[in-house]
Amino acid sequence: MANLNTNIGSLQLKNPVMTASGTFGYGIEFEDVVDLSAIGGIIVKGTTFQPRQGNDYPRMVETPSGMLNCVGLQNKGVQYFCETIYPKIRNIDTEMIVNVSGSSPEDYARCASCINDLEDIHAIELNISCPNVHDGGMAFGVTTEGAASVVRAVRKAYNKTLIVKLSPNVTDIVSIAKAVETEGADSVSLINTLMGTAIDIEKRRRMLSIGTGGLSGPCVKPVALRMVYQVAKAVSIPVIGLGGISSATDAIEFIMAGASAIEIGTANFVDPSITAKVAQGINEWLDAHNIASVRDIIGVAE
Amino acid sequence: MALKKHIIDLKVVAKEVLGNRFVLLKCTDPMASLPPMMPGQFAQLRVDGSKETYLRRPISINYVDMTKNEIWFLVQLVGPGSRALGRLQQGDLLNALLPLGNGFSMPVSSDKKHLLVGGGVGTAPLLYMGAQMSMMGIKPTFLLGARTADMLLQLEDFERVGDVYVTTEDGSMGEKGFVTQHSILFKQRFDRISVCGPSPMMKAVARFARQNSVPCEVSLENMMACGLGACLCCVEKTVRGNVCVCTEGPVFDVNELTWE
Incomplete structure (x- = not known):
């Protein structure tokens, strides 16, 4: 049994496999079909200060090796999370991390501040990269100034581990990563979904309710892996890699590219028990190669 | 009380082609007794060996015969996913996540x-x-x-x-x-x-x-990805706001919906 422990700032994970926000609910939705304690960390649904209804249906289109979605951050707001959801998930035997979204730096900070008070939540992931809402989200994540402004505001309101999730829909993701590192982020996670669209040729119109959506699944993996490699080389904070991971091999690729941990997203829809299998698969690979710790392969790819 | 969900490798014990657009798959769990399931609930069937599709296909539970340990799925051959399911043969395995959603009253x-x-x-x-x-x-x-x-x-x-x-x-x-x-x-x-x-x-x-x-x-059949209430893709507008068809439905009282 190899040592699978990994660190994201001061946060220690029992293994590097986490779930990507919006693909695993609050974890409890999956408890019948996967051992939640076998997962390194669960990043729950995007949470905003105010409740959000999300976008209209249709919100998804299947694409070759993936899917587009435009859910639009449907959630019942941070107060509901703290009062109703948190008591149900605080004792799950893994790190529970809340994904936080907003429409202004102050809005993000208010939401983060509420979660700062929850003793069993040791980290948040800041979503500055949601492509599916008009009033914020990705708008902040696509400029260094926008990204920095959100992290600056949240850093003042939140004193535990702060992960910032980056958008791939930018010219230079490295500059954004450096900007959030400068503002005090403890880690960056990448990539969020790639903006795309799909057209129904019989109806002659775009298939998603808001026209565009975020692309995820195995089809985005090469792009994500390249960006993780570039960012990991450029920053000194830990990087969390995600984008199309659906096997232990995929996960190890991201770790070798420089990720200290990985997130599994869309693959949860195809195999709801994939997270535990990937964690086990990483362990088996390390054992087979006589490598004592997963930390020994972080960033080893030339 | 929600019925416990399972991921099962079902085995196709019989396949019937109905007309030119439908296939009936009669499956069993070769390892154990099938779990309890309610009429109106559905399964998410994994589509293996298809290059065009990625996600599971939500298919309603057509019939359950507990004495034979059989579950039936009636599949309309519409797109690449359902056609791939339609190519399954007797003896093939079919990975199913079930039972999902709420049944009829x-x-x-x-x-x-x-x-x-x-x-x-x-x-x-x-x-x-x-x-x-x-x-x-x-x-x-x-x-x-x-x-x-x-x-x-x-x-x-x-x-x-x-x-x-x-x-x-x-x-x-x-x-x-x-x-x-x-x-x-x-x-x-x-x-x-x-x-x-x-x-x-x-x-x-x-x-x-x-x-x-x-x-x-x-019983609604909105397009869905996870089937577990996680992705929030299959929402229907109801008097309570947007709710997931996979977990709050697929069966709804019509008075809950915003149909005119």
């Missing part, structure tokens, strides 16, 4: 008349429901509609468990027209209606039910 006494209305492949879950009712000693009445006679599926199975009335749009079997035009609706009074079929049909039946003050449940 079941009748509690036989003095109430319960009508089950199905259209096209939407008749599928009504067979299991009717069979369960029949086992409880309550004879169901089925009203089944399709475009043409060859698209009316499993009629012999339906006739085994209840009274069957039929409409076809071309008049090739039963009364010509839509289910909402069938004479049985005007001859008999029903105390509850359960519907599964194409959206325009369900809306028409829901209107009929409302006009006649009959409680009515419909």
Whole structure:
């Protein structure tokens, strides 16, 4: 049994496999079909200060090796999370991390501040990269100034581990990563979904309710892996890699590219028990190669 | 209390091709007894060996035979995913996540008349429901509609468990027209209606039910990814706001929906 422990700032994970926000609910939705304690960390649904209804249906289109979605951050707001959801998930035997979204730096900070008070939540992931809402989200994540402004505001309101999730829909993701590192982020996670669209040729119109959506699944993996490699080389904070991971091999690729941990997203829809299998698969690979710790392969790819 | 969900490698024990657009897969769990499942619940079937698709396919539970440890899925061959499922052969494995969602409200006494209305492949879950009712000693009445006679599926199975009335749009079997035009609706009074079929049909039946003050449940089939309430893709607008069809449905009381 190899040592699978990994660190994201001061946060220690029992293994590097986490779930990507919006693909695993609050974890409890999956408890019948996967051992939640076998997962390194669960990043729950995007949470905003105010409740959000999300976008209209249709919100998804299947694409070759993936899917587009435009859910639009449907959630019942941070107060509901703290009062109703948190008591149900605080004792799950893994790190529970809340994904936080907003429409202004102050809005993000208010939401983060509420979660700062929850003793069993040791980290948040800041979503500055949601492509599916008009009033914020990705708008902040696509400029260094926008990204920095959100992290600056949240850093003042939140004193535990702060992960910032980056958008791939930018010219230079490295500059954004450096900007959030400068503002005090403890880690960056990448990539969020790639903006795309799909057209129904019989109806002659775009298939998603808001026209565009975020692309995820195995089809985005090469792009994500390249960006993780570039960012990991450029920053000194830990990087969390995600984008199309659906096997232990995929996960190890991201770790070798420089990720200290990985997130599994869309693959949860195809195999709801994939997270535990990937964690086990990483362990088996390390054992087979006589490598004592997963930390020994972080960033080893030339 | 929600029924426990399972991921099972089912084995196809028999395959029947119905007409040129439907396949009936009869499956078993070779390792264990099938878990309890309610009529109206569904399974997420993994589509293996398809280059064009990625996600599972939500397919309603057509029939469960606990004595044979069999579960049936009726699949309409529409796109690449369902066609891949249709290529499965006897002996092949089919990975299923089940049972998902909430079933139809079941009748509690036989003095109430319960009508089950199905259209096209939407008749599928009504067979299991009717069979369960029949086992409880309550004879169901089925009203089944399709475009043409060859698209009316499993009629012999339906006739085994209840009274069957039929409409076809071309008049090739039963009364010509839509289910909402069938004479049985005007001859008999029903105390509850359960519907599964194409959206325009369900809306028409829901209107009929409302006009006649009959409680009515419909089963929706919004496009979904996870089936577990995590991705929030399959939402339907209800009086409670956007809710997931996979976990809050697929069966809804029509009064919960925002249909006109």
